[in-house]
Amino acid sequence: MKQTLLANRYARAFVRVSLRGGKAPEWHSGLKNFSVLLRQTPLLYTSLSNPGIPFAKKKELVEKCADVPVIQRLVLHLVLKNRLGILSEITRRAQELLDEEEGVARAVVRSASPLSLEQKQELSESLKDWMGQTVLIEETPDPQLLAGMVIRVGDTILDNSLKNQLKILEHQLAGRQ
Amino acid sequence: MALRPEEITRVIQEQLEGFQPQLQLKEVGYVLQVGDGIARVYGLETALAGELLEFPNGVFGMVFNLERENVGCVLFGDETQLHEGDEVKRTGRIMEVPVGEALLGRVVNPLGQPLDGKGEIKTTKFRPLEVIAPGVVERQPVKEPLQTGIKAIDAMIPIGRGQRELIIGDRQTGKTAIALDTIINQKGQNVVCVYVAVGQKQSTVARVVKTLEDHGAMQYSIVVSATASDPAPLQYIAPYAGCSMAEDFLWDKKHALCVYDDLSKHAQAYRQLSLLLRRPPGREAYPGDVFYLHSRLLERACKLNEKHGGGSLTALPIIETQAGDVSGYIPTNVISITDGQIYLEANLFYAGIRPAVNVGLSVSRVGGNAQIRAMRQVAGRLRLDLAQYNELAAFAQFAQDLDKLSRDQLARGQRMVEILKQDQYKPLTVEQQVVIIFAGINGYVDDLGLESLGKFEQGLFDFLDKKHPEVGKEIREKKIMDDGLKQKLDQVIKEFKNGFATRNSP
Numbered sequence: 231m232k233q234t235l236l237a238n239r240y241a242r243a244f245v246r247v248s249l250r251g252g253k254a255p256e257w258h259s260g261l262k263n264f265s266v267l268l269r270q271t272p273l274l275y276t277s278l279s280n281p282g283i284p285f286a287k288k289k290e291l292v293e294k295c296a297d298v299p300v301i302q303r304l305v306l307h308l309v310l311k312n313r314l315g316i317l318s319e320i321t322r323r324a325q326e327l328l329d330e331e332e333g334v335a336r337a338v339v340r341s342a343s344p345l346s347l348e349q350k351q352e353l354s355e356s357l358k359d360w361m362g363q364t365v366l367i368e369e370t371p372d373p374q375l376l377a378g379m380v381i382r383v384g385d386t387i388l389d390n391s392l393k394n395q396l397k398i399l400e401h402q403l404a405g406r407q
Numbered sequence: 408m409a410l411r412p413e414e415i416t417r418v419i420q421e422q423l424e425g426f427q428p429q430l431q432l433k434e435v436g437y438v439l440q441v442g443d444g445i446a447r448v449y450g451l452e453t454a455l456a457g458e459l460l461e462f463p464n465g466v467f468g469m470v471f472n473l474e475r476e477n478v479g480c481v482l483f484g485d486e487t488q489l490h491e492g493d494e495v496k497r498t499g500r501i502m503e504v505p506v507g508e509a510l511l512g513r514v515v516n517p518l519g520q521p522l523d524g525k526g527e528i529k530t531t532k533f534r535p536l537e538v539i540a541p542g543v544v545e546r547q548p549v550k551e552p553l554q555t556g557i558k559a560i561d562a563m564i565p566i567g568r569g570q571r572e573l574i575i576g577d578r579q580t581g582k583t584a585i586a587l588d589t590i591i592n593q594k595g596q597n598v599v600c601v602y603v604a605v606g607q608k609q610s611t612v613a614r615v616v617k618t619l620e621d622h623g624a625m626q627y628s629i630v631v632s633a634t635a636s637d638p639a640p641l642q643y644i645a646p647y648a649g650c651s652m653a654e655d656f657l658w659d660k661k662h663a664l665c666v667y668d669d670l671s672k673h674a675q676a677y678r679q680l681s682l683l684l685r686r687p688p689g690r691e692a693y694p695g696d697v698f699y700l701h702s703r704l705l706e707r708a709c710k711l712n713e714k715h716g717g718g719s720l721t722a723l724p725i726i727e728t729q730a731g732d733v734s735g736y737i738p739t740n741v742i743s744i745t746d747g748q749i750y751l752e753a754n755l756f757y758a759g760i761r762p763a764v765n766v767g768l769s770v771s772r773v774g775g776n777a778q779i780r781a782m783r784q785v786a787g788r789l790r791l792d793l794a795q796y797n798e799l800a801a802f803a804q805f806a807q808d809l810d811k812l813s814r815d816q817l818a819r820g821q822r823m824v825e826i827l828k829q830d831q832y833k834p835l836t837v838e839q840q841v842v843i844i845f846a847g848i849n850g851y852v853d854d855l856g857l858e859s860l861g862k863f864e865q866g867l868f869d870f871l872d873k874k875h876p877e878v879g880k881e882i883r884e885k886k887i888m889d890d891g892l893k894q895k896l897d898q899v900i901k902e903f904k905n906g907f908a909t910r911n912s913p
Contacts, residue, residue: 234439385436385452387435388430389430389432398429403422
């Protein structure tokens with residue numbers, strides 16, 4: 231819980247700086263890339279959080295991995311404060327703040343089979359009507375749903391999967407509410 | 408009834424044909440932290456305070472704290488099945504408990520699930536856990552007595568239907584005994600009793616249930632049990648659950664009695680939750696709203712007016728004090744909320760005065776309205792007499808010789824104290840109480856030895872039952888002591904006393 235609070239602070243500061251810099255989307259994708267890199271190469275994470283390695287070396291390493299100075303400074307700051315673990319949380323939160331700033335909602339769509347381009351288009355438009363703002367769609371396949379899709383926007387979930395329908399049917403047949 | 412496979416198939420077929428696939432809309436959050444009966448949930452930005460939340464594995468929770476980053480909630484289930492990142496759904500409902508006649512004779516947990524192994528509770532009625540108490544226009548003043556069957560209480564600290572009377576005292580002074588006697592005495596009085604056990608030992612609750620069963624009181628009672636081993640959230644909701652179950656009878660034009668045993672443990676459970684959710688501690692580390700915690704519960708006790716059916720809900724909260732200290736935070740709070748208190752003292756208890764009611768400190772703010780006229784007539788002077796006796800007794804310890812008047816007053820006082828003693832689980836009817844107190848205050852027992860008073864009382868009741876049942880009937884029906892009745896009582900008591908004296912003379 232403390233982590234989300236902390237991450238929120240860092241993300242807010244990062245977003246403010248990048249909005250002032252005028253390159254918010256680029257810088258954010260840079261931060262995202264670094265975060266993914268950090269997750270995928272455990273060696274990088276261990277070396278950055280190893281107190282035995284001098285700070286100058288870490289600085290060199292970070293400068294090689296990320297090219298934008300703001301990102302370098304943010305990462306080095308986190309290294310100094312021993313808070314590198316919350317970087318992914320910061321990235322996630324920064325994304326939310328940026329979306330809020332631009333008036334864009336992000337919908338995560340889990341579907342049983344991959345969506346066609348028209349389907350995506352249609353979905354995006356109907357979601358726009360419903361939400362009253364532009365909706366970006368992130369698609370992840372999930373064969374476990376059997377058929378249909380589950381759309382998640384913020385805290386709200388629209389469940390239209392066969393799996394859920396079967397579950398409701400099961401409840402009805404068993405006489406439970 | 409034999410079911411044929413084709414029929415089952417047909418039923419299922421009908422169900423399937425009638426099934427409408429629907430888009431399900433739900434709002435969710437994610438568990439950040441679980442432990443000690445509470446959880447913090449990220450998201451759920453639209454959740455409302457007090458709303459019911461659904462966790463995985465059939466665990467439910469209630470929104471307690473709305474914070475900027477997360478929602479703090481209490482859990483009513485097995486928290487070990489929850490993990491960080493689990494999905495939490497809003498339900499849009501508030502907490503409800505099952506109510507109705509089906510609960511009578513059952514032992515349930517605060518969620519209304521049976522604990523007595525007597526099978527499922529078949530009821531379709533539910534009531535919200537927390538409701539706003541009936542307002543001024545729906546009520547009327549308390550006017551009918553709720554007989555406890557205990558002489559000392561019915562005579563001097565009468566409880567009315569719809570009243571809230573606190574039972575307060577140290578541990579082991581007979582608080583639960585008074586509540587149980589009251590429940591047992593409601594047999595045949597058309598009063599439904601709810602006994603809520605909060606933070607007690609399982610063995611104690613089992614003993615209470617056994618006692619109620621042995622006296623045939625379980626058939627009109629419900630026991631709601633949240634023992635010391637239950638998580639704090641269940642202990643916290645137990646009194647509200649019991650109250651909701653009793654309220655169903657209240658609105659059904661019936662009379663109900665709800666015993667909360669005890670509210671000190673309830674406050675402690677609430678303190679635990681509040682501190683874990685980081686609400687700021689106040690006096691004795693209780694949160695600031697601990698007064699409201701009890702006031703909103705006890706306000707729900709009421710006597711409805713005739714337009715709303717005239718039902719009543721009487722509350723008997725119990726508070727345990729530490730070493731007789733009534734100036735603690737919780738005792739003072741509850742004393743100020745209730746319409747009076749029955750104060751039990753360890754000293755009196757050990758001196759053999761049982762029930763150990765301290766007459767000076769106990770009051771009932773409803774007073775004489777909650778007594779029948781006859782009782783008011785005979786017991787009116789009793790409290791004053793006893794107060795004078797206590798004063799004189801303290802003084803007489805130092806005096807060498809006393810004048811006759813003082814000696815007589817002492818003798819009378821001693822006999823009244825003796826008469827007010829009563830064994831547990833032996834409730835008396837109101838006419839029996841009136842007769843024995845009449846005998847006491849009018850000096851019929853002044854010449855009897857203290858040790859023979861118990862025998863005298865029992866003998867007198869048997870004598871009245873066998874020889875003069877019309878006297879009891881008259882008191883019961885007329886509810887007033889007129890001169891004729893007084894004369895008759897005088898004759899009957901004298902008649903019995905003559906026989907008693909010869910039988911008991913050496």
